[in-house]
Amino acid sequence: MSGKKPISILTDQDAAMAKALLSEWPETCHRLCIWHIYQNAAKHLSNAFEKFKNFTKDFGRCIYDYEDEDDFINAWNNMLEKYNLKDNDWLRRLFNIKEQWALVYGRQTFCADITTTQRSESMNSALKKYVSYKYDLLRFFQHFQRLVEDRRYQELKAEFRASQSSPALSFPVEILKHASNIYTPEVFKLFQDELCKAHDCVLKFNGEIGSISKYEVIPHKKYWHHTVTFDSIDNTVLCSCKKYEFAGILCAHALKVLSTRNIKNIPAQYILKRWTKNIKAKSTKSTCNVSSENDSKVEIVRRYRELCRLHTQLATRASESKDAYETAILGLNNTLRDVDACLKKKASQEPTQVIPKTTSASKLNEYICIDDDIIKVRGIKTKTKVVGNSKRPKNALEKLTKKKKPRNKEECALLEQEPDSHNETIHMPTQSQATMDISQQYYIRTHNTLSNYQQGPTSMMNLLQAELPQEEELSLLSSEGLDLLNSELTCSAKTHDMCVQDVE
Incomplete structure (x- = not known):
């Protein structure tokens, strides 16, 4: 908030939060959420709400309607006596903090016409659509940035619509046309509603002293009146309802007096910049004077x-x-x-910083040379290099159980036919099966050696000898297996002779 403190803040009836606000922001007006007050009233005054039909109306009038403190206190005491609630402990505690919820005590403080924490609750609901409690801190800020960007994009679209279109007027009067040109669409709707209410109000003139005139304005279907004073020198209008002080727009009672005085435009002193269309374009004031001494x-x-x-x-x-x-x-x-x-x-003007010769590599990375001016950048850290391999060394069991990569499609097919060591029972092969497996493996290795032989016959026999079965494999062969292996060696030798003749 750039060091600024809020004018007013709304919370629920949390005692710890109220104590913290009083200690940190004593000059801020602390208001209580009216919605939470009604929720607590429904719990503690359920019998009164069910038994008396007019209790809701009388309770609401104590919150919203009264403009004078004495009238409010009298109405409160009459309500307690009427509904036999003098001994209610919750109402007694609520009355002790009446300055935080009764509008008779808060009308003079600007609150943008907000009386509940609904805006905060709606923001919490929007935030839950982007983030989750399962996210770590990094993912939280990444998704929170998405929320901020989406909200700013919606704001840009609203600004574009406001700049390229004009709202529809309920009736073509000059003051309403003026409001449509300066106010945002949402604020214009509020102003238009107040202007419509002004036509139904009853106006009574109470006299004039110099340039100040006094009026009594009675709202439609109401039995009380509001006092409005008007100064003809600077078109200043003040109403006892204090809606402008509380919400930032003129009330229906003040607009009724301005219409009677033939004022066609909204006086400039009653146009808040925060409600205008071009507030961002006009806000060219730099905020550089607010500095952060810590960082x-x-x-x-x-x-x-x-x-x-x-x-x-x-x-x-x-x-x-x-x-x-x-x-x-x-x-x-x-x-x-x-x-x-x-x-x-x-x-x-600043002294040039000279890099010492003995500066290490990590210190040299903290200097950046731009346009022959050496600027020291703080906060840049170089990641230290880790010497050695970061992989965990394998033990003897892992080395023994490591499978060789298949060399061709035939070996892949043979590996796929082998049972899964995790899911199937391991069966020891018989001697005949071992003989066939060794023979097939030697045949495959020999076939691959011949197909890849492109360097001449001089090394052909050496290659074939390298592919011969090992000694431990020969021990598993029977007589039939040895005969099959001899036939394969004879075939390989004949193939070698054919290759030699082709070369010669």
Whole structure:
């Protein structure tokens, strides 16, 4: 919040939060959520709500309607006596903190016409659509950034619609046309509703003293009146309901008096900038004077975002016409030259930092050379290199159980036919099966050796001898297996002779 404290804040009836707000923000107006008060009233006053039909109306009037403190206290005591609630402990505790929920005590403080924490609850609901309690801190901020970007995009669309369209007027009067040109669509709807209510109000003139006139305005279907004073010198209008002080827009009672005084436009002093369409375009005031003494990097990020926001608005508005575009380009070029001159002047005034010869590699990485000016950048850390292999060494069992990679499709097919060691029972092969397996493996190895033989016959026999079964494999062969192996060796020798003849 750039060091600013809120004017008012709304919470539920949490005692710890109230104590913290009083100690940290004593000047902030602490209000209680009206919705939570009604929820607690439904629990503690369920008999009164069920038994008496008018109790809800009388309880609501104590919260909203009264403008004078004495009238509020009298109405509260009458309600307790009427419904026999004088001994109710919850109502007694609620009355002790009446300054935090009764509008008679809070109308003079700006609260944007907010009386509940519903906006906060709706924001919590929107946040739950993007993040989950299962996320770690990094994933939380990544998805939270998505939420911020989506909200800003919706804001941009609303700004575009407000700048390219005009709201429909309920009736064509000058003050309503003026409101449609300055207010955002949402605030314009609120103003239009107040203007419609003003036509149904009854106005009574109570006299005039100098330039100040006093009126009594009775709302439609109400038996009480509001006192409105008007100053003809500067068109100042004040109403006892204090809606402008509380919500930021003129009430129906004040608009009734302005209409009677033939005021066609909203007085400038009653137009809050926060409700206008062009608030961002007019907000060119830099906030660089608010600095962060604890962390300079936070200040750099804040200035960068502020400059990006202003230049985005400038590009959006300047692109609408050629003259505006040329003016913006000329101004940006001049600004860029001024910024360069300012940075060079600052660099010349500051003592140049010399890098010592004995500085280590990690220290050298903290210096960046830009335009022959050495600037030391703090916070950049170099990751230390880890010497050696980070893989865990394998034990003897893992080395023995490691399978060789198949060399061709035939061996892959044989491996697929082998039973799964995890899911099937292991059966020891018989001697005949072992003989066939060794013979097939030797046949496959021999076939691959012949197919890959492209270097001449001189090394052919050496290759075939390398593919011969090992001694432990021969021990498993029977007489039939040895005969089969001899026939295969004879065939391989004949193939070798044919290859030699082809070469010669």
